[in-house]
Each structure stands twice: as structure tokens, then as C-alpha cells.
Amino acid sequence: MTASVTIENVSKIFGAFTALDNVSLDIRAGEFIVLLGPSGCGKTTLLSILGGFQSPSAGRVTIAGQDMTYVAPAKRPTTTMFQDYALFPHMRLVDNVGFGLRMRGLAKAERDEKALGFLDLVGLKASAGKRPHELSGGQRQRVALARALAVDPDVLLLDEPLGALDLKLRRQMQDELKAIQKRVGTTFVHVTHDQEEAMAIADRIVVMNQGRIEDFGPPSEIYMRPRSLFSAGFMGEVNFVSGRVAAADASSARVETPLGSLALPTGNFTASAPKAGDRITLTIRPEHFRSDDKAEGPTVALGEARVVGSAFFGTHYRCHLEPCATDTRALVAHLPQSASVREGEIVPLAVRASDVVALPATGGHA
Amino acid sequence: MLRQISANVLSWTYLVLVYAFIFLPVAVLVLFSFQDGRLPVPPFNGFSLQWYGAVFADRKLMAALGNSMVVALVSSVISVLLGFLAAYALARYKLPGSALQRGLLIAPMTVSYLIIALGLLSLMNALHVPLSLMTVGIGHVVINLPLCFAIIYASMGDHHINIERAARDLGANDFKLMALVTAPMLMPSILAAFFLSVTFSWDEFIIAFLLSRFDVTLPVEIWSMLRSGLNPKTNAIGSLVFLASVAVLLILELSLFGRTKKQ
Numbered sequence: 001m002t003a004s005v006t007i008e009n010v011s012k013i014f015g016a017f018t019a020l021d022n023v024s025l026d027i028r029a030g031e032f033i034v035l036l037g038p039s040g041c042g043k044t045t046l047l048s049i050l051g052g053f054q055s056p057s058a059g060r061v062t063i064a065g066q067d068m069t070y071v072a073p074a075k076r077p078t079t080t081m082f083q084d085y086a087l088f089p090h091m092r093l094v095d096n097v098g099f100g101l102r103m104r105g106l107a108k109a110e111r112d113e114k115a116l117g118f119l120d121l122v123g124l125k126a127s128a129g130k131r132p133h134e135l136s137g138g139q140r141q142r143v144a145l146a147r148a149l150a151v152d153p154d155v156l157l158l159d160e161p162l163g164a165l166d167l168k169l170r171r172q173m174q175d176e177l178k179a180i181q182k183r184v185g186t187t188f189v190h191v192t193h194d195q196e197e198a199m200a201i202a203d204r205i206v207v208m209n210q211g212r213i214e215d216f217g218p219p220s221e222i223y224m225r226p227r228s229l230f231s232a233g234f235m236g237e238v239n240f241v242s243g244r245v246a247a248a249d250a251s252s253a254r255v256e257t258p259l260g261s262l263a264l265p266t267g268n269f270t271a272s273a274p275k276a277g278d279r280i281t282l283t284i285r286p287e288h289f290r291s292d293d294k295a296e297g298p299t300v301a302l303g304e305a306r307v308v309g310s311a312f313f314g315t316h317y318r319c320h321l322e323p324c325a326t327d328t329r330a331l332v333a334h335l336p337q338s339a340s341v342r343e344g345e346i347v348p349l350a351v352r353a354s355d356v357v358a359l360p361a362t363g364g365h366a
Numbered sequence: 367m368l369r370q371i372s373a374n375v376l377s378w379t380y381l382v383l384v385y386a387f388i389f390l391p392v393a394v395l396v397l398f399s400f401q402d403g404r405l406p407v408p409p410f411n412g413f414s415l416q417w418y419g420a421v422f423a424d425r426k427l428m429a430a431l432g433n434s435m436v437v438a439l440v441s442s443v444i445s446v447l448l449g450f451l452a453a454y455a456l457a458r459y460k461l462p463g464s465a466l467q468r469g470l471l472i473a474p475m476t477v478s479y480l481i482i483a484l485g486l487l488s489l490m491n492a493l494h495v496p497l498s499l500m501t502v503g504i505g506h507v508v509i510n511l512p513l514c515f516a517i518i519y520a521s522m523g524d525h526h527i528n529i530e531r532a533a534r535d536l537g538a539n540d541f542k543l544m545a546l547v548t549a550p551m552l553m554p555s556i557l558a559a560f561f562l563s564v565t566f567s568w569d570e571f572i573i574a575f576l577l578s579r580f581d582v583t584l585p586v587e588i589w590s591m592l593r594s595g596l597n598p599k600t601n602a603i604g605s606l607v608f609l610a611s612v613a614v615l616l617i618l619e620l621s622l623f624g625r626t627k628k629q
Contacts, residue, residue, distance in 0.1 A: 053531060073535045084525075086532040090550040099546075103537030151536060 002185050003064035003077060003154035004029045005050065010059030012045050012211075019045040020056070021211040029064075029154075032181050032188045034198040037208035037234070043191045044159060046208070050189060051080040051157045064154060074103075077154035081161050085144040087132040093119060093143050094128040100151035118146040121180065138169045145177070149184060156181075158190040162197060174200045195235050199223070207231045223285075227270045229359050232283040239331045241282040242361055248274040255358060257282060259302040259323055262353060269358045279361040287316065288355040289333035299350040305331065307345045317341055323349070392608060399601035417602040427603060430587035434568055437499055437583055441506035442563040446556060448507070449514030454544060457522035458530070468519070475512045482508055483576040490577070497579040505573035510566055514559040521555035554621075561618035565611050 005027040012020040020042045027033050035043040048054045049061060052073035061069045068076055079100070088096050098106075098115035106114070119125045122142035132140055141161060148156055161177075162170045178201045181188045192198055198205050199219040207215040207222060207230070215222050215231035226232035229240070243257035252263050253274035266273060274280070290299055305321035308330065316334040319341055323331065333349075335341055402414035421427055452471055456464050474482065486505050490497060526548070533547045549556060571585040578586060584607060591600050 051535065053535075073531070074537045074539075078535075080532070080535050082528045082532055084528055086528040088529060088533070088547055088551070090553070099533065099538075100536035103542065147532075147536070 001077070001152055001154045002029045002187050005155055005187060005189070006060075006062045007046070007050075008060045008062075010046070010049060010056045010061065012042070012049065012054065013057045018211050020049070023059070023211070023213055025206060025213065025216065027187060027189065029187055030185050032178065032201055032203045033190065034202035034205045035189065035191045035208060036193065036195060036198040036202075036205050037214075038193055040210075041208040042211040043193075043206075043208050047080070047157050047159055047189060047191050050155070051078055052076050053080070078157055079148040079151055079153040080157040080159060081144050081148045083160045083163055085132075085140045087140055087143055087147070089132055092129050092131055093124060093135075096132065096143055097147045097150050099147065104151065115146075115150060118150045119143070121149070121183075122146045122176075137165055138173060141165065141173060142176075145180065149180075149186070153186060155187045155189060158188060160191050160193070162192070162194075170194075170197065171200070177201060199235075205235075207234060209234070224355075225270050225357060226283065226359070229281060229283070229362060232357065232359065237286050237332060239284045239286065239333075241284060241331075243280050243282055243358075245274045245276055245278040245280060247276050253358075255280065255282065257302075259325065259349070260300075262300040262302070262351075262356070264353055264356055264358055268354070268356060271359050274358065280358045281361045283357045283359060284331075284351055285355070286318065286332045287334040288351050289321075289331070289335070290350045290352075298352070300353050302349040302351060304346050305349050307341050307343050307347060309343060310335075310341045312337075321347070321349070395601050396605045396608070398598055399605045401598040401601070404598070417598040418606075420599045421602045421606065424599075427584075427587055427591075430582055430584045431606075433499055433581050434584040437503050437506060437574070438564045438567040441503040441510060441567050442560050444503075445507050445510035445514045445563050446518075446560045448511055449516075449559060450518050450544075450549065450552075450556060452511075452515050453519035453522055454548060457519060458527075471515050472512045474508055475516075479509060479570070479572045483573040486573070487576050497577055499578065499581050499583075501577040502574045502583060505577050506563075506567040506570060509570070509573065510563040513566070514563055517555050517559040517562070518552060521552055526551055557621050558618060561614050561621075565614050568607070568611060568614070 005025075007023060007025040007027075010020055010023045011018070023042070023046060035046060037043045045054065049056050052068070052071055052075075055070055059069070060067060063077055073080070088099065091099070094112055094115045095102075097118050098111040101111035101114055116125055116128055119128050122145055124139060124142055124146070127135070127139070132143065135143065141164075144161070158177075162173050165173060174197055177188075177190075181201075190201065202219055204216065204218055205222050206213055207228075209230045214228040214234075215226055217225075217227075222231060223235050226235065232238045233240075241257050241259060243255045246254045246256045246261065248254070248266070250266065252265050253269065254261060254263050255274075264274075269280075303323060303325045305323045307319050308322050309320040310317050311319075313334075316336060317339060319333050319335055321331045321333055324346065331349075335347075341347070399417055400413050400415070401417070402412035455461060456468055456471075461467060483505060486501065486508065487497075490501055495501060529551065530543060530547060533543050538547065569585065570583075571589065574583040575586050575589065582590075584603070588600060588603055588607075591597065591603075
């Protein structure tokens with residue numbers, strides 16, 4: 001089963017601390033949503049409000065059109081998978097997975113059969129008689145998933161479920177989670193602070209910071225067209241270049257920066273339409289710098305820069321560049337494997353205008 | 367080299383003396399329960415089981431032994447149950463004045479058994495409750511509840527909170543949560559509290575003496591035997607009481623170790 005979730009103007013205040021500040025979100029049935037943000041951004045608070053473990057100070061939560069704002073966790077069509085798995089240490093796996101069914105009054109034979117089915121789904125049917133302490137971290141995580149899914153929730157809430165796993169296992173479990181979500185069709189709301197994990201599994205990512213939603217959209221859009229400086233900076237590496245809008249019309253705007261001036265399509269101003277005189281910050285991903293002018297498509301030259309450091313990362317060279325023209329802070333660029341970069345070398349800088357996103361400057365970046 | 371040997375000798379001597387100090391009285395008691403003669407004092411005349419035979423033939427003693435077992439088991443079950451419920455409430459819910467409530471629950475530990483017994487005695491008189499094994503049991507719950515509460519409360523860590531949340535999330539109500547999740551998880555400390563409480567009740571004299579009338583527990587019966595003078599029979603029953611306490615402690619140790627090793 002699956003259901004849509006609507007969060008309307010939810011706020012949560014703990015004394016003097018505002019954990020959630022007027023958050024609204026529409027989640028479609030069957031979506032894999034990732035709440036992404038640094039610790040303390042409110043993502044876990046939002047998840048526990050969805051699960052019913054906390055109630056909001058203001059606002060409303062509806063699941064499948066039903067108001068759930070003050071409904072107890074057990075009475076909601078949600079189950080939560082906890083960060084520490086929270087398995088029952090004294091029960092066999094089959095009893096762990098069957099616990100929710102037992103609470104729903106299913107007879108032993110029936111719930112054991114169903115529980116075995118869900119253990120099979122996560123590949124642990126053979127271990128049904130074991131106890132949690134006999135399992136590895138990844139296996140416990142799978143049991144927790146099977147236990148949460150066994151009661152057939154409309155919405156599964158996952159609180160940093162992969163946080164305790166090592167990197168390799170985490171990447172593997174991401175793929176499994178995604179595959180299982182596709183199979184069961186349940187709406188998943190998953191909390192993480194790992195942006196790679198978010199991109200790997202989410203249909204849509206919610207980027208949160210200081211109790212607010214900074215950005216909401218599919219991974220590619222969040223990465224390529226961030227709607228806030230925080231979102232741009234949190235989703236991978238980015239260069240911020242401050243500038244000013246010199247002139248703007250309906251289709252494009254001319255922007256003056258310390259690196260030179262460039263014309264950007266209006267569509268690249270993701271937060272608000274450009275007006276002449278606006279102070280802005282350009283965000284340029286390291287891989288969007290092209291040092292050679294043979295790159296495909298028309299590019300805009302941004303002067304030259306000196307290579308002050310470079311390291312080979314396998315898929316690319318990661319270079320620290322100092323623009324020659326100005327005292328702008330150093331830039332990070334990813335240059336292709338084929339580029340032979342040496343420290344001290346002067347390279348031309350160029351970007352495609354369509355790759356550059358312009359956002360309103362904030363005090364910190366102006 | 368010499369210093370090391372003398373240090374070793376000293377520490378071993380110290381160890382032997384400490385254990386002798388603790389166990390010599392018990393050893394003497396047990397030894398003279400096998401005395402072939404009428405007086406449990408040196409010299410040891412020879413080995414005999416006659417006094418154990420006398421103990422098992424004494425119907426009053428056997429009745430007192432049975433009474434002691436009933437009182438110990440029933441009062442311990444009640445102490446553990448009440449202690450668990452109090453610990454659960456104070457560990458998991460925000461209650462008004464919870465620090466004060468915890469203090470009040472543990473406070474009886476600091477009051478002497480004699481005072482508790484006198485208080486209960488006048489209370490029972492005021493309420494016109496006749497003295498019986500039940501009043502003894504009530505007295506033992508009063509002294510063992512604080513102990514059970516303290517042991518179980520200390521083991522209710524925050525690491526169990528998410529497990530209990532998960533159980534609630536999956537539909538468990540308070541009763542099922544406690545019966546199926548919380549109590550089984552805390553079983554080692556619940557068992558520890560239970561067996562300690564059994565041994566305390568089993569050995570307790572003053573409360574049992576002041577709050578009982580016709581049916582008495584074993585320590586009270588032994589005391590009345592002692593009034594008619596020393597007798598190897600009292601040594602024999604004393605040895606049996608000691609044996610029972612050791613057995614309970616062994617069960618406690620084994621059940622605890624068995625569980626902690628598994629987890």
C-alpha cells in the first residue's frame with residue numbers, strides 16, 4: 001500500500017529553539033523522498049512528526065487525505081525504521097519481523113509465514129531462527145526494514161538507516177533499498193546527511209537548513225539548478241563568484257564579475273528574476289570549467305588562472321586555480337584525465353553560460 | 367627476589383585471613399551440625415547425621431521451612447512486580463517530582479528493619495489486621511521493594527527507548543510493550559532483583575518475629591529453639607538455611623551469566 005503525504009505550515013519550537021520553521025511539503029504516493037541536510041537542520045524532527053513521535057507546535061500533517069497531526073504512532077499508516085535498528089534483542093528474526101502482525105492479532109502460523117516472506121524479500125530467510133546479536137550491521141538493517149514493511153505501511157519513515165554502515169556496504173544497501181521500494185511501492189521518506197546517498201536513491205530531494213526547506217526537486221535539478229546558495233553548497237562542491245547584474249531583459253542578463261562579464265539566460269536565475277543592479281552570487285560546479293577552448297558548444301571565457309595545486313582523482317584532475325586577473329579567492333576545477341596540468345601553469349578558464357546558476361547574494365558571500 | 371616472595375606470602379596470608387574471618391563461623395556451624403553428641407562445642411566427637419534426621423522429623427521446623435519459602439517467593443514476586451512498574455514509570459514518563467518520588471521509593475532502605483517492623487505492627491493493630499504470614503510478607507515487600515526498584519531502574523537505559531518506540535509504532539499497547547519487550551529485555555536485572563529479594567526474605571528475622579503469631583518462618587522457629595539452649599540440631603537447620611541461600615545465589619549467578627554471555 002502507499003499514500004500521499006501533505007505537510008502544511010508545520011513549525012516545531014523547543015523552548016527558544018525553532019527546530020522547524022513553517023515547513024510545507026507535498027509528497028506523492030509511492031515516491032522515494034530524501035530529507036537532506038546537516039545535523040540540526042530539522043530533518044529528524046520532521047520525520048518524527050510524520051511518525052507521530054512528536055507533535056508540531058503549529059501546522060497540519062495529512063496522510064492519504066486524513067488529518068494525522070495528533071494521531072498516535074500505532075494508529076498511523078506509517079512505520080519508522082530507526083537509526084539504531086531498534087530490533088528486539090530477545091526475539092528470533094522471524095518474531096521480530098512478525099511482531100507488528102502479532103499486535104494486529106494474526107495467528108502464529110499466518111504471521112510466521114508472512115514474516116518469512118518479508119525476510120525472504122531482504123535475503124535473510126535462512127537466518128529466521130537467529131537472534132539479532134548474531135547478525136552483522138547490514139543484516140540487522142535488513143531485518144529492521146523487513147519488520148517495518150511487514151505491517152504493510154502506506155508510508156515508511158527511515159531515520160538515517162545507513163548511517164552506521166561502512167561506505168561500501170552503505171552504497172550496496174542504497175541500491176537494495178531503492179529496489180525494494182520499487183517492488184513494494186510504499187512511499188519512503190528517508191533522512192540522511194549524505195548527499196551522495198540522497199542522489200543515489202531519491203526521486204525527489206528536500207534540502208533542509210535551520211528548520212527551513214531550502215530546495216525541493218529531483219536530484220538532477222537540485223544539483224544543476226539549485227535554488228539557494230545553501231543547497232548549491234551542500235550538494236557537492238561548488239565555486240561561488242560574486243557579481244552584479246549590469247543589465248537585464250526578458251530573455252537574458254549581463255553580469256559583471258571579477259572574472260569578466262558574461263551573459264546568462266534568465267532561466268539561470270533560479271531564485272528570482274534578475275534586475276539591473278542586483279548583487280548576485282554565481283555558482284559554478286568544478287566540472288563545468290573547461291580549460292581548453294575545443295569544448296563542445298559555445299563557451300564564455302573567464303580569463304586565465306594559474307594552477308596552484310592539482311591531484312589525480314581517477315575520473316578527473318582536481319585543481320586549485322588562482323585567477324590571474326583579480327584577487328578573487330581560489331577556484332576548484334575538475335579537469336579531464338587527458339589534461340596535462342602542471343603546477344604553476346597558466347590555463348584559460350571557460351564555462352558554458354547554461355551551466356552557471358545565479359543566486360541572490362547574501363551577506364556572507366557579497 | 368626475597369622482597370617479592372615475602373610480599374607474595376604477605377598477600378596470600380592476608381587473603382586467607384580475610385576468608386577465614388568471613389567463613390569460619392559458617393564452617394564451625396556446619397562442622398558441629400555433624401557432631402556425634404549433645405553439644406555443638408569442641409571437641410568434635412565424631413561424624414553423625416542424627417541431627418539432620420532430627421530436623422527432618424521435626425514437623426514444626428518443617429512447617430516453618432515451608433512458610434519461609436512461601437513468604438520468600440510470594441513477597442519477592444510482588445516486590446519485583448511493583449519495583450518494575452515503578453521503575454518503568456519513572457524511567458519512561460515525565461512525572462511530577464520524579465526525583466522526589468525516586469527518593470521516597472528508595473528511602474525504606476535507610477530505615478532499620480526494627481523500626482519498619484514496629485511501624486507495621488502498630489499499623490496492623492490500628493487497622494485490626496490479625497498477624498499472620500501475610501503481614502510478614504507485607505513487611506518483606508516493604509524492605510525488598512526499594513531494592514528491586516533500584517536494581518531494575520538502574521538497568522533501564524536510554525538505549526532501550528528506541529526499541530520500545532519501535533514496539534509502539536508496530537502497534538503494541540502499554541501492557542504488551544512491558545510484557546513482550548521491556549521485561550524480557552531487562553530479564554537479567556529482574557532475575558537479580560528477584561533472587562536477592564528471596565535471600566533477604568529467607569534470612570529475615572526481626573520483621574518476621576514481630577509480625578507473625580501462630581505460623582512462623584524458619585528464622586523465628588530457630589530463635590525459639592535457641593531459647594532452650596544450644597543443640598546440634600540448630601546447627602543442622604542453620605546449615606540447611608545456609609545451603610538454601612547458597613543455592614539461590616548460584617541460580618542467580620548462573621542465570622545472569624548465562625544471559626549476559628548471550629547478549
